[in-house]
Amino acid sequence: MVAREFRMIQRRDLLLWSLTAGVSSTWGQANPDPNAWLETLESPEALGWVNGQNADALALIAKDPDFARRRRETLAALSSSSNIQFVSRQGEHLYNFFRSARRPHGMWRRTTLEEYAREQPSWQTLLNVDDLAREEARNLVYEGANVDAGSQRALVYFSSGGEDKLELREFDLKQRGFVADGFKAPTAKQSISWFGPDELLIARATPDSQTTSGYAMVLRRWKRGTDLLAAPEVLRCAPGDVQVWGWARRGEQLPPAALLHRRIRFFENERFLLQADGPARQVDLPLDCNAWLDGEWLMVGLRNPWTTAGRTYPEGSLLTIPLAQALEAKREIHLLFEGAGRRRLVRTERVKSGFVVAASDNLRPQLVFHRRTAEGFRATPLPAPEFGVLNINADQPDKSNRFWMTTQAPISPQLYALVDAEAPAAPVLAKSAPHAFDASALAVQQFEARAPDGTPVPYTVVAPKNRTGPVPAVLYGYGGFGLTVDLEYQRMAGINWLQYGGALVLAHIRGGGEFGQAWTNAAKGPLRQVGFDDFIAVAQDAVTRGITTPKQLGIYGASNGGALVTAVLVQRPELFGAVVSRVPLTDMLGFTRLFAGPSWIEEYGDPARPADRAVLAKWSPYQNATKADGGKTYPPTLFIGNRNDDRVHPAHARKMVAQMRSLGHGSTWLYEETSGGHSGRSDPNIYALREALIYSFMRLQLAKPGA
Template sequence: MALARAAGRLRHQPGMCCNGPVDRTDAPPRADDSAPPEPTEAPELPPVPAWLDEPTGERALAWAAARTDETMSAFTDDVDYLRLTQDLQEILDSPDRIPAVTEAADMVYNFWTDAAHPRGVWRRTTWASYAAGAPSRPPRPDDASATEWEVLLDLDAERRRRGRDLAWVGAQVLQTGPLAGRRALVSLSDGGTDATFTEEFDLEERRFLDATEGGFRKPLSKGTLTWGADGDTCLLSDDFGAGSLSPAGLPRQARRLRRGQAPRDAEVLITGASDAIVTRASCDAWGRTWLMSMGGLGDTRVWWLPDDATVPAGQKAARRALAADGENVPADAIRIEAPPSASIGVGAQWLTIQLREPWEVAGRRYEPGMLLGAPLSQWLHGERDGLEVLFAPTSSSFLSAATWTRHHLVLTVLDDVAGRLEVCTPPSRWESEAGEHAADRRQWRHHWIDLTGAAHRPSEAEAAAAPDPTELRPGRPLLEVTAQAVRQRDTDYLFISASGWTTPPTLTLARLTEVGEVTGMSVLRQAPARFDARGVRVSQHVAVSADGTRVPYFQIGRPRAGADAGTGDGGTTSVPAASTPGAESQTRGASPGPTLLYGYGAFGTSQTPCYQPLTGKAWLERGGTYVVACTRGGGEYGPGWHLAGTARERHRVVEDFAAVARSLIHRGVTSAGQLVVHGASAGGLLAGEMLTCHPELIGGAIAEAPLLDLERYTRLLTGAMWRSEFGNPDDPDDWETMRPLSPFHALVPGREYPPLLLLTSTADDRVHPAHARAMAYRMRALGLAVGYVEQTEGGHAGTAISAQRAATTALIHAFAWRAATRRHRRDR
């Protein structure tokens, strides 16, 4: 594994300290240079051998290893690359990182990696001990209040014991019954794959329970094993044999397994239709059982299963259900009436429904993006008059997440892609308060949580600087905030985390009062700065896409001579009214420089402000500018923003990304030769699309775990579940719009392309490594510049240990810097 070898080589060198919106200055691009090139009669593309499809085929692995060695040989003797790798690993292994924790049975749990434990240790401590370690510095050896951790599982030792390349996936500690806090279900994988195995773990004896002891187990598969309502039952979805897996390779049947019972004898809770993508069962914090079947992305049905429901059991019942084409649930199960595209949530007594499409119910119409709430019991019994609108989106704001505490609903709202928190309190919590008017008692209360103090505000000099008409709402804090219920079953405590592009994360514990106000907020941890952010300015701008849509993007970096001045994390954000396109560049006299542009644009995933210490150390400290685009296909502005970039509208994502590139070039931030694009997974597809559709705009591209062959993706691993996102290549009309965007097919023999770096993993069982292999093979056959690195482990994430992640991150930024500077020098 070349990256691992590079990291190892470094450690043996003593003394080495190594390693949505309008842009006044951007006219909408012309139709003739904004759209992907139409397929034309051209020389036939070089064929790719079928053996590259075999993930662990001997010939394919030999080819991948040879290409990886070729690529890495250009970096492993570079002292700057080696120093950067070491610097990044020190950040990843630093002892004063914030230990992210979850609470269970009055203890807090954390999974931790460091130089001594590269695979990690699972550990726990008491609340008092965890709080004693605040705020940010590691405790002194003589400090009696130092945090004390009890190590439950050493994954490095377990790896040696089993002789397997184990990677941590997660653990679920039992929270109810006599075994609460004494048992857990621990999930691991082989090398970071999506396929996992789960085994019951004794927390007191610190060991896995054998099946002969009645321990719960799930073999390696893409299914799940979770606790039922008590410690004697589990809910299992798995590969149960013939017909039990969906076209995407995911389970289509879920069963309730009792302690000591064989899976073949378990109760059959739900069986999805033969074309369903995945089917599962789960138990909520209050002990209720829920069933779910997903026919595709945006097509989900949910049922509540009463405790006294009659449920068939045994192998005959299971096989009979799997043999049927249709969906099968117990007769007593009650389906939650809601659009199949909606997201369903439950609290102790309330149901929430977040809409992605218009919905009419009980004579009223509700719009996409709305969050609706209703008393759960009444809804289950068919009453529809208690539905309340808890959140309604605006042109700039969208509900990103919602989490219940015992008595409150906490919303994370994106307001022009910056986060804020709102607490919604149901009327039952305060309706009896003295002094409340009777007419108001049925209304939910709403409180904002003020986190503006967590972000840097612009200095007087920055505030007095000449305004840039492309910026959005200058001076407003740009934050990523998250809220997580500590123990939603019976408390109103929250973990609140906040960070910005140059502001390290702060972890706070807060308590909500009966009326939803915050009290007792205290800082548990505050991470130190990991890179030199002095002079780094943060701003948010807008570009104009081909159809006139305003596309926001974040810009982080030190202004060069004459370049536009943004702000710190008190940056900018918002979608102002359209301004006159074609205005002169705001950055007259600027000195363009190396710029790394990141994008994703799929699955409704939002690109929000967050502290990125590795990018800060590897790119910003070196003088580069980092840019993150918020294209359509993402979730920054709600369902409409996402859907506008899916299926036959996928070209809009590419147009948005290209518009951001043009904006950066037009504003003088960078030049085409100095601009490198980067994306991972679906973002890897976007990087490949930029390479093949708009090579004139960039100096290089980096694609991690990329989806590149749109003709075959539905037949590779879990690709079948993404049809609604990227289109159906088996539909001739869909394929007509998809082919120009499929990087593997859009290459044109004889055309010049900037260099491409492809990174993938043999162990990626989500996006098949054949995507990257075939692209690299074809580009090499065409005589094009392409680097290729394939890890042997790491799965879809691409990295299993910090040394591997540090080496990969260093490679990405070293490649980007070379591409940005070499092509720029050549162009000059």
């Protein structure tokens, strides 16, 4: 049956369903979902419908005269030989992965520090993934490598098209080839770590051993030359948990040690210390903290206050405990970073004489060197930029106090430097990224909107500095899982939007992690509407300040951000002129049935529990959309899904498009990518097409005459 016939059947079924659309409390067996057939990922019926939608979306986007230019310039920027080639140190080598339009699968390579300091360093290619993909006739995507410098071996991870499932192969760095009889693990959702040169920690999700979230339920110690399935278990979680996994510590010439995690909920873990001899033993830590091993230290990041040994450490703090004392009742605990107000920890890196801590205070970067002393640690501030984002990575933590530092801001490209904490003013070397767009006519400003509950909500605006009135603007937000909307260099928006005279607005709403755990918790679970209200407040404030107008304001979000913009589209459509929702969640009463959905219950709530369901039913976009003739006309909306996404099911986007069209919102489109996974960044060609699609759509809708 052809796609057109299926669309006719779909319209008929949706017409019957639309009589009860929006009555989310009755969603279930008494009111079956007529779009459930779109959840069957690659059925002929679903694919026929999707292909028709893709053709319609591309035909629309082709009307933008600058679409081809956007795509071409984006691809050129992604592939430019002038881009900084970021590296990671393992032993005496610096490792890098490089991909371009001509080499979309990429090359894994390495060089020396002396060579890397040159303007045009030479590289030793270890693995040409383009050649490998051709040889195996697969869309093979490199997903990283874990190098054991001592044994000159590496664990190399691949995916099919960028999905979350990985396969493992062991690689010989000397021979520059895969080890014929080495460690191999076929594709699965799995975590794998070295535990000495001849042993791995591996947790694999298989049909007979996976949680309801689709992740691994059993962690094993797998010795070289033995059968994986016969490898002894070291930790098992319950089917209703999220997953189990383990990761060994960093540090040269140290005996194997790993911190194992039984992940009960998304942010709750029991931790167990596994050493070379003996069973795994549970470590007394808060369930909701972050914890990892680094050298001879147990690192603990607090999401909430923790009282131990007569002292209370505030939320957002970073602690370190000598690993030798991790299992003892009395432990030496050092406070490296104290959470307070709008301060948050960005990253910490161990160096030879202590730790370097990168933080943010009200979106302003901070950097501190904590030197180990006989009494504990002595803090010394290090130079940091006044604005933007700062990140760090240790160079050789067992041998020096050097670390790699990256700085950037919305219209300032990345600077990459190797810095010594003992002499930070004189970098060992520095590299700068090229300007991807002309920012000379742009200015960055920060404002605060006022949420309905009175909370000030910060947002950042990048716009023409000499504008004389409102301009088309794209408002971006996320607001979930404690993740931040950082003030990074806006390369994609700059190429595709800012250089055409538009404005970009970055909303730092609650639910995100910009200002610590309290900011995150304020819009979590049953409080989700708080984040939506914050986003709406930012939109209204941008209009009030004359930055843009409702007809000129587009909103964009991806993943949880896709849920955000789709929810506010349904709630306040009059505030926006266009919407792009990428790899979104939309069916919040059915999300736990799809892919990794059960793992997000802690973030959103459980639709199987009546109290949670009642809250979700109030904002779930799929169930709350209303007819176009009911007084709410939705602005033009583009949904972008990915068929290769095994994290957020593409049915969320598919079904929302089908539902909105059935309700009379004809200006609704779907474009479904076929590769790239959830992030969609595994191939520069796919990535460039996607970015051009987003901003060409925005231009077509927001730059109309009279807008």
